Amino acid sequence: MKDAGALGWVEVGHREAALIERCAAGEPTACAELVSGHERMVFQLALHLLGDRDEALDLSQEVFFSVFRTIHKFRGQSALKTWIYRICINQARNRQRWWRRRHKADQVSLEQHVTAHGDLRQPGDDTAPDRAYARKQMAERLWSALEHLPFDQRTVVVLREIDGLSYDEIAFSLGVAIGTVKSRLTRARQTLREELREVRP
Amino acid sequence: MHEHSCADVRQRLEAFHDGELSVSERIEIQGHLDECVSCSLEATELSSMSGSLRDMALQVSDSVPVERLRISAHVLERLRVEEQFSLRSQVVDWFSDMHLVWAGIGASVATLICVVGSASVLHAANQERPNSMARVISVLASPGSNDNPMRLNYEMNAPRAVTDAAIEMSEEDVEYALSAVVSREGRVQGVEVINQQPANNRYVNAMLNEAYRVQFAPAVSRGDAVAVSMVWLVASTTVKGRHDEDMQLLRQALRLRNTPAPIAPLPIPAEATEESKPETLPLVKPVAPDAASSSAPMALAAVGGAF
Numbered sequence: 001m002k003d004a005g006a007l008g009w010v011e012v013g014h015r016e017a018a019l020i021e022r023c024a025a026g027e028p029t030a031c032a033e034l035v036s037g038h039e040r041m042v043f044q045l046a047l048h049l050l051g052d053r054d055e056a057l058d059l060s061q062e063v064f065f066s067v068f069r070t071i072h073k074f075r076g077q078s079a080l081k082t083w084i085y086r087i088c089i090n091q092a093r094n095r096q097r098w099w100r101r102r103h104k105a106d107q108v109s110l111e112q113h114v115t116a117h118g119d120l121r122q123p124g125d126d127t128a129p130d131r132a133y134a135r136k137q138m139a140e141r142l143w144s145a146l147e148h149l150p151f152d153q154r155t156v157v158v159l160r161e162i163d164g165l166s167y168d169e170i171a172f173s174l175g176v177a178i179g180t181v182k183s184r185l186t187r188a189r190q191t192l193r194e195e196l197r198e199v200r201p
Numbered sequence: 202m203h204e205h206s207c208a209d210v211r212q213r214l215e216a217f218h219d220g221e222l223s224v225s226e227r228i229e230i231q232g233h234l235d236e237c238v239s240c241s242l243e244a245t246e247l248s249s250m251s252g253s254l255r256d257m258a259l260q261v262s263d264s265v266p267v268e269r270l271r272i273s274a275h276v277l278e279r280l281r282v283e284e285q286f287s288l289r290s291q292v293v294d295w296f297s298d299m300h301l302v303w304a305g306i307g308a309s310v311a312t313l314i315c316v317v318g319s320a321s322v323l324h325a326a327n328q329e330r331p332n333s334m335a336r337v338i339s340v341l342a343s344p345g346s347n348d349n350p351m352r353l354n355y356e357m358n359a360p361r362a363v364t365d366a367a368i369e370m371s372e373e374d375v376e377y378a379l380s381a382v383v384s385r386e387g388r389v390q391g392v393e394v395i396n397q398q399p400a401n402n403r404y405v406n407a408m409l410n411e412a413y414r415v416q417f418a419p420a421v422s423r424g425d426a427v428a429v430s431m432v433w434l435v436a437s438t439t440v441k442g443r444h445d446e447d448m449q450l451l452r453q454a455l456r457l458r459n460t461p462a463p464i465a466p467l468p469i470p471a472e473a474t475e476e477s478k479p480e481t482l483p484l485v486k487p488v489a490p491d492a493a494s495s496s497a498p499m500a501l502a503a504v505g506g507a508f
Binding site: 028036056060139167 | 215216219220221246247250251253254255256257258261262265267270272273275276277279280281284
């Protein structure tokens with residue numbers, strides 16, 4: 001097993017280290033800088049993991065509170081980004097359990113979400129209408145399948161495919177071994193691929 | 202025939218796709234994919250899946266403009282409020298206005314002084330003065346206590362000396378009366394010589410010292426130990442004479458010693474109505490008669506008197 005946690009301050013740039021120190025000292029401008037630098041990343045991850053805008057917004061705020069409460073413990077064992085990912089995933093996992101128990105029936109599907117917000121772009125540069133439609137159908141099916149994956153598998157897919165994290169970073173964010181990351185990713189892709197094959201003409 | 206088997210390549214295809222392989226491995230796999238159609242399809246499937254997911258993610262994210270959510274503002278506002286209401290900052294706030302601190306310290310000191318003052322007043326009030334009316338009443342209300350000794354009467358068991366007193370008698374004749382209280386604890390208190398003769402100070406003092414040392418069994422009235430007033434009459438007489446003529450007198454004296462009877466009328470106070478005769482051991486140690494001087498100390502029983 002490769003140790004994902006042993007990186008050290010070298011990983012964290014000098015600028016980032018200075019920012020962290022200022023945040024730990026409770027400097028408001030530093031806190032603002034940290035939040036504005038990571039809010040998009042955190043919110044999007046929360047949105048992809050939870051699938052609900054308000055939940056994601058709430059979770060994002062909680063993640064930053066948690067970051068500021070524990071930032072004095074941060075010793076550069078990873079990049080700040082990965083560390084925030086880790087906090088975000090832990091909180092999302094807790095919320096996910098609670099959410100599943102309480103509001104499973106009320107969860108908004110992607111179709112409803114898109115209908116409500118109506119802001120979907122046509123993906124790709126494919127101009128042929130039928131192919132574009134088929135591709136859109138496929139993408140939506142895939143997304144729906146992703147939402148129905150178990151939380152741990154979904155998290156691995158989101159971190160790898162959407163956020164583009166390496167296996168090392170995913171392993172640290174989830175607090176698991178790299179082998180676990182690989183096997184979860186393989187299982188999740190297998191499930192998604194089966195979904196795609198059903199759609200494909 | 203491919204250089205690598207398809208199974209081997211497919212096993213590493215995900216890692217290849219995710220960019221987790223070394224450069225040489227990537228070159229190998231890429232070479233295989235260029236030649237093998239089925240593996241190439243597999244790789245394309247992975248890529249298209251990634252592309253679709255990224256597109257969808259982008260659409261979903263873009264449907265919610267993050268900047269308008271004002272996460273940063275909310276977080277900072279809440280941090281500021283938490284800081285404001287945290288205990289530490291509250292304490293700091295208290296001390297930022299020293300007027301309140303001085304007022305608080307002053308109030309605390311004033312309260313402390315009041316408490317100490319009232320406690321000392323209460324303490325002083327609780328101490329009873331010996332000549333106060335309350336003290337007199339409480340003493341009178343408890344007959345038989347050490348402060349209010351009882352009169353010895355026939356219903357009581359009179360105090361008895363538990364330890365012996367040994368007093369060397371002087372050769373001079375001495376007669377005197379002692380008044381004292383035998384306390385509940387069996388100790389002699391407040392011994393007074395009633396009719397002291399000035400010449401016998403030394404002897405009387407020795408007697409008094411001895412009296413304080415003697416342990417008594419206290420008087421018992423209805424099962425309870427009580428303090429009683431006592432009067433002892435002490436007489437020491439030396440009889441000198443010739444051997445043959447004075448033998449009779451000596452015998453008489455010795456006989457008298459063994460008889461616990463009063464030899465003199467008691468100096469009874471006017472209010473005394475009854476008297477008892479507590480049996481006490483003689484306070485005098487007999488001395489053997491000397492052939493030459495043939496002096497014989499007369500031992501006389503101490504007589505207890507009640508008054």
